[in-house]
Amino acid sequence: MESLFQKHVETFTFYDGEGNKIERNTEVRFDPLTGESSRLVFDTAMTLTAPDYTEAAEKSGGANCPFCPENVHKLTPVFPNEIASEGRISQGESIVFPNLFPYSKHNGVVVFSKDHYVRLQEFTTTMIKDAFIAAQTYIERVVATEEKDDVYASINWNYLPYSGGSILHPHLHVVVSESATNYQSHFERKARAFKENHGQDYLTYLLEMEKENEERWIGEKGNVAWVHAFAPKSHNDFLAVFPKAVSIDDIGEQDWTDFAEGLQAIFSTLTEQGFASFNMVFTVSNEGSPVHARLIPRLTLGGLDTSDINFFQALHLEPLSYKSPEDIAEKARVHFLKK
Template identity: 30%
Template sequence: MILFRQERHRRLFHNPLKNFALEEQEVEIRWDPLLGHQAIFNPILEDKKRLFFGEHDWDLVKRLAEEGRSQCFMCPEKVRSATPRYPEDLIPDGRVIRGECTLFPNLFPVGLYHAVVAVGEAHYRELQDFSASLLEEALEASLFFINRVFGRDGEAQIAAVCANYLPPAGASLIHPHFQVYISRESPPFVARVLEASLAFYLKWGQNYWEALVREEESQGVRFLARMGRVSFLASFSPLGSNEVLGIIAEEDPLSFEDLDNLARGLSAILKGYQALGYGTFNLALYLSPRNHSLPWFSPHLRIITRQNLYPAYRTDDYFIQRLLGAELIIMPPEKLASSLRPYFTQVEPR
């Protein structure tokens, strides 16, 4: 039913770095069980990770943060006075405030609704400093906003909570923030996932995401942890570097009784990413259309690392990803899972 398809090919060539000695290298191709997306792995690349990602320079991040701090409208002295506000009939007081987190309209929206969530008061954070309680506040503010929009605008159909952290991941500001994207129609990738999930359900009579959790938990090598009704696992054929999935077994997609567990798992992943030498990430939390509980779809989180930040860093997104639609694996998902798994026992208690 769920096929973890992979192929290995061995190739010979004379390597000039080894005095033209004959060398054999292996290339492994994996296919995503739902979408058929390809991920490609050459074990040699794992040993040369620094050539691809460099060493993340937290001192450089701190310096850039200090240079931009005076202009940052997400810092506490400005976020509740200088940011835009929603109309009172949509959001009382114009902004959503949860603890240290403040949600407000994006000045340059790209969706039917497009909000920004300032994640905490600190102008910059290392990945290990994203606490579970802080992430829960940010997620709670985001879901409250989505519920308000869905309750008042019949055109709003699709919602996602997303994040770009630091410039290599697409962020224009250093200050940590989430973005809430709401649209009339599904973005292309979301549409693919929904269509494939429905097709799997019609063929097999089962929810793909629930079946995936059962299969991965039984195999164990990529399964990270189950926290309440949220299951975390390393993707077999990732859509981005070091991808982790958080799959939510939730009857009411936006009530999220296990929101704390989603935040605790996300905090563990970020701590693990930093321990592995990464400092940037993208994430997306995909919700069920229009807050409907669907038998064939489960809300889920995807998070990936991006290129590290250092002077003259290179992009990690090139022809393989953008023009061929495949992904390059630097660390096998099974090894990623074994590296991240310990951090799920270290997150803040509930």
């Protein structure tokens, strides 16, 4: 089989004001499954400072937050009896309730805990595990009671305002839809073609190759493996794969614990670099591919708090990264081994 990892280097030559020659490379990498390109551009090595929302948390928490414990049972809606006879789904401190402004036919919101502002390093294994078990329970009940045909399920996380999160209190969005998102449909179509052409599942093969070459391999905990994407969608791009789970039903409590511990290592890697915010998607394929999650940081650039998304990402649909996937994987391995 031809190597999964294809790239092309372009060199820009120019001169400084004193006539000294400067050469800088842009590396164009191609996603091993989809063929979509990403650009690794010159790293300015700027120092990032994680935002502190302590003051904002004091103003927006407690009586002012619908997700805080004094309000969550009064201000949030409830599910039909067939989904939750008690109105909402609970797991530990986590609570699931309907989204007032849904993105799909079924859209639950999972509040992690009673804490209004949780920094990356403050997320515990139990907190993460319980929130994802609660999300899993919601998906399973929807599928069992209301959806007999194929649906497209995902668990999604916008953490802090840079990511698009509009409420500081940590929460997940659980989406079960009759229509696939572009990411889901594109992944399934390409994964199906890969299996037809090569006789094996793409994600399973990817893990084998990454573990063998070690460049972007991060580590395994139980039945959850972590790698950094070859063609990243941002300055970091972490992929978690559950190789033995092709359905949300295949994931047990220990798997969620292992996932949570791996995620804590990723959080430490983000914190080390000055990142505080991220987007994450956890998605289930209808094509028999393993369940997987993908996480990218969100940030602002420079003194003007410039968005990290410009014309390249928004309109050319081509991600940019200032960071080398291999360097970030090396950082992540250090934190992963500590867990």
